Amino acid sequence: MDKTIKNLAIGLVVLMILAPLGLLAVGETFGEWGNEELKDKLGYVPQGLEQLGSLWSAPMPDYAFPGGDESMGMLSIAYILSAVIGVIVCGGLLYFVGKHIAKS
Amino acid sequence: MIPIWYYAGKKMSNELRSRQVPLLALAAAFSFVIMMFNVPIPGGSTGHAVGGAIIGIVLGPWAGVIAISVALILQALVFGDGGITAIAANCFNMGVVMPFVGYYVYKAISGNSEITSSRRVIAAAIAGYLSLTIAAFCTGVEFGLQPILNHTADGVPLYMPYPMSVTVPAMLGEHVLGFSFLEALITALIFAYIQRTDTTILYGENSPLQKKKQKLGASA
Numbered sequence: 452m453d454k455t456i457k458n459l460a461i462g463l464v465v466l467m468i469l470a471p472l473g474l475l476a477v478g479e480t481f482g483e484w485g486n487e488e489l490k491d492k493l494g495y496v497p498q499g500l501e502q503l504g505s506l507w508s509a510p511m512p513d514y515a516f517p518g519g520d521e522s523m524g525m526l527s528i529a530y531i532l533s534a535v536i537g538v539i540v541c542g543g544l545l546y547f548v549g550k551h552i553a554k555s
Numbered sequence: 556m557i558p559i560w561y562y563a564g565k566k567m568s569n570e571l572r573s574r575q576v577p578l579l580a581l582a583a584a585f586s587f588v589i590m591m592f593n594v595p596i597p598g599g600s601t602g603h604a605v606g607g608a609i610i611g612i613v614l615g616p617w618a619g620v621i622a623i624s625v626a627l628i629l630q631a632l633v634f635g636d637g638g639i640t641a642i643a644a645n646c647f648n649m650g651v652v653m654p655f656v657g658y659y660v661y662k663a664i665s666g667n668s669e670i671t672s673s674r675r676v677i678a679a680a681i682a683g684y685l686s687l688t689i690a691a692f693c694t695g696v697e698f699g700l701q702p703i704l705n706h707t708a709d710g711v712p713l714y715m716p717y718p719m720s721v722t723v724p725a726m727l728g729e730h731v732l733g734f735s736f737l738e739a740l741i742t743a744l745i746f747a748y749i750q751r752t753d754t755t756i757l758y759g760e761n762s763p764l765q766k767k768k769q770k771l772g773a774s775a
Contacts, residue, residue: 453753455752455753456581456756458752459745460581463585463588466585466589466592470591470592473591473593477599480593480600481600482698482715489716497716503714506640507635508635509635509636511635514591533591534587536633537584537626538584540629540633541584544625545621545622546580549575552571554571554572
């Protein structure tokens with residue numbers, strides 16, 4: 452593998468380990484509110500959102516173990532694990548598809 | 556989004572070199588992880604960088620579409636982030652707008668400067684800043700369109716409760732003053748690193764087309 456790519460990959464691993472820093476930020480991104488937050492803000496949950504909300508349940512909502520405890524340690528572990536899953540799935544998928552279609 | 560993905564896929568199967576494959580995989584993984592770094596801003600909201608500009612600059616905008624889209628779709632499906640009904644909008648704003656704005660701003664400012672010049676680092680930083688800012692603006696407009704397009708008979712919004720006059724300033728403001736600086740920094744840092752180590756991995760450098768041009772130039 453190219454040295455540059457290898458070093459960039461090492462940089463990525465460092466970012467993955469540091470990922471739980473992203474948990475420190477409190478508050479929700481504009482437009483990404485959950486139903487409860489919307490109820491607090493507006494006094495109601497927009498009808499369409501309420502219906503669409505049940506369309507799909509993610510296996511690891513909010514990068515946490517479903518039903519797991521909410522301690523910072525546990526959340527951090529789940530967050531790093533999420534980063535690992537993300538990297539393996541995104542990287543792996545594109546690597547194999549890429550290898551398949553690439554011109555040498 | 557489906558025609559854009561289709562075209563991007565076609566483009567990639569024609570252009571992708573096997574040397575770029577690890578970089579493509581890395582780009583998608585990087586984009587996924589960088590979006591996990593939520594950054595707080597005053598006012599109680601949070602946001603994040605995307606890495607869209609640097610991916611567009613390094614891999615070319617079409618490969619950027621694929622890499623960022625894969626990260627966004629995984630986020631929505633597995634982690635409930637962004638949401639499956641917003642996949643197309645998110646992929647357009649972050650997956651299409653960002654690598655294209657990033658790549659062309661970088662190209663325009665770089666001009667004919669040396670590949671190792673510091674002008675290109677500045678170009679990368681501005682590309683990062685503008686790419687996220689314009690993506691945020693698009694998102695704000697899309698949010699603002701929602702209550703106009705989708706509301707109940709008596710005018711209660713079905714999905715996005717806030718009007719354009721709130722969504723555009725909110726999205727634009729927090730990015731112009733905050734997150735876009737982070738995107739600029741990330742873009743410039745990674746670009747400067749590649750500049751110092753191996754510029755041949757950059758999109759358009761050493762491509763078959765460019766070699767052909769150089770040959771034509773030499774023989775003329």
